[in-house]
Amino acid sequence: MLPAPFAEVRTCKKLRGGLVWPKQMRKYRHVLGIGLQQSLTYRLNFLARALFGLIPLFAIISVWRTIYAGKDGVQVGTYTLAQMISYYLLTLVVDALTAVNEDDWQIAADIRDGNISQFLLKPMDYLWYRFALFTAGRVGYMAVAILPITLFILSLKSHFVLPANWETLGWFACSVVMTAMLQFFISYALAMLAFWVLEVSTFIFIVFAFEYIASGHLFPIDILPHGLQSVLMLTPFPYQLYFPVSIYMGKTAGADLARGLLIQLGWVVLAYAAARWAWRRGIKHYSAVGG
Amino acid sequence: MSDTRPTLSPIAPEQAPEGRGFFTRYFRVYAALWRNSVSREMIFKANFLLWIFVEILWFALQLGFIGVLYLHTETIGTWTKWEVVMLIGGSHFVQQVFQALFLINCTNLSEMVRLGKLDFLLVLPVNTRFVVSLRQVDLGAFVNAAFGAAVVVYAAAKLGLSPGIGQIAAFLVLCTAGILIHYSLMFLLASISFWTVRAQGIVWGYYNLFQVARMPDEAFRGLFRAFFTFAIPMLLVSNVPVRVLADKITSPASAGLMLGMTAACFLVSEWVWRTSLRRYTSASS
Secondary structure, eight states: OOOHHHHHHHHHHHTOSOOHHHHHHHHHHHHHHHHHHHHHHTHHHHHHHHHHHHHHHHHHHHHHHHHHHHTTTOOBTTBOHHHHHHHHHHHHHHHHHHOOOSHHHHHHHHHHTTTTHHHHHSSSOHHHHHHHHHHHHHHHHHHHHHHHHHHHHHHTGGGOOOOSSHHHHHHHHHHHHHHHHHHHHHHHHHHGGGGTOSOOHHHHHHHHHHHHHHTTSSSOGGGSOHHHHHHHTTSSGGGGTHHHHHHHTTSSOHHHHHHHHHHHHHHHHHHHHHHHHHHHHHHHHOOOSOO | OGGGGGGSOTTOGGGSOHHHHHHHHHHHHHHHHHHHHHHHHGGGHHHHHHHHHHHHHHHHHHHHHHHHHTTSOSEETTEEHHHHHHHHHHHHHHHHHHIIIIIHHHHHHHHHHHHTTHHHHHTSSSOHHHHHHHSOOOHHHHHHHHHHHHHHHHHHHHTTOOOOHHHHHHHHHHHHHHHHHHHHHHHHHHHGGGTOTTHHHHHHHHHTTHHHHTSOGGGOOHHHHHIIIIISOHHHHTHHHHHHHTTOOSOHHHHHHHHHHHHHHHHHHHHHHHHHHTTOOOOOO
16 A cells, blocks of 8 residues: 555546646645654654643743732733633643744755755745645644643643633634744745855744744733833734734734734735745855755 | 883873873863864854854843743742842853753764764773763853853842852852753763664753743742652752852752752763663664
């Protein structure tokens, strides 16, 4: 029996002559399948990462519990203890679904080592190829991480708030998809730096540092002083994590929700344009190494 | 030849006491490793400086986080703002010195095992653990350790502390113990690479635990606290030295416990290393 992706390629040949769009999509579906297999090869690594990742999160939650205990249950900003804990649990979920794992390093390495040359010849777009691999990586990661994450949330379930209604959950899901796209396009655009510099990891880490604090990884950004908060909301970073979580928790609703989703969409389009632009500029500068 | 020996000058190296020859030899090997690392780092000067900048940025970020927490509270347990700043600085210091001396070497071990490069180190006439653990030095991390130390000093000034020589010495000894705990545990995890090729994920997983080390110990209770005190002593590594410096030590027992745990971690890692090394079969060739 053929392995799944090969079998898919074969069946695909039989289906020659479908609609133009689905046919275009089909090759990326294969990439998705291959990427999924690749990522599941590293399932033990994923599990180790998911488990170890829970420890610092639990530490932060413990610190907040101690703070609330010292304040006799007074709220921090607009957050009760249960809401604060839920915030961190939701960042865990959104992060597992949308965080760029090693895609940026791999893209940079592909450029540096000259592996992208083949994509200049193949009828396959490198950006969508990487996006398929990114999606596969996330699905693979979720498949492994869902168990520890679920158990962790269940162990704190008395502090876990559910969304107000199905509609909120739906908008949350929409926003999470856009978050994933935003994360990917920004990482892709950054990795394009590899056309000009040999070692891109420092640049990626610098941006990641800002992203880490401004996207709400460390704390919900609406507990910051008002001025700082409104400055941060002008950057794309909150739309990489904080925004979907705030939808889930009902902190962003009504007109704010509609406006926020539009701004998020705007950032996705802008990041996509930046990624395309950087690629085109890079290719002009590119001279394949090693062939 | 041997008859002529006694007539040689009494300070001839052959006649030096065994211990001294042993130490000078290892010192010279280590000096050579340092020279190597310096020339390696200087190949990519801009990169060297950029990495220092990245670390400073992340350190500032942690301090910023503490700043935000203390916008909303006066204390975490009994820890006040500047005490926690001192803790973050202290844990950064411990972590960076560990990183300078050991981190790359621990993470490289699994690659060396996988590719069979360990062969070259095994045949050297020095202790293998010595050369595996100390082969590369990350010089930038020393710069960052200095920033950590500077934050500790600044926080001490803000707290109005005037520690005596004894207190400072105790702080430094306990920091060394903390560095050795990090090293022993990470080396232990790196030894797993003799058993499975996927050890690198586990080794990097340990990196996450640094985040526990910089939290005030009073935030934790029950099983979590016991585990990270007696099994993986993350809550001792920087909390105990900083408590000593900040006059927050509750009893000398915790310093004793920390030194005991350091010895225990080192011995366990040595045992695991020896057991694992026996499994080494090199890579096919």
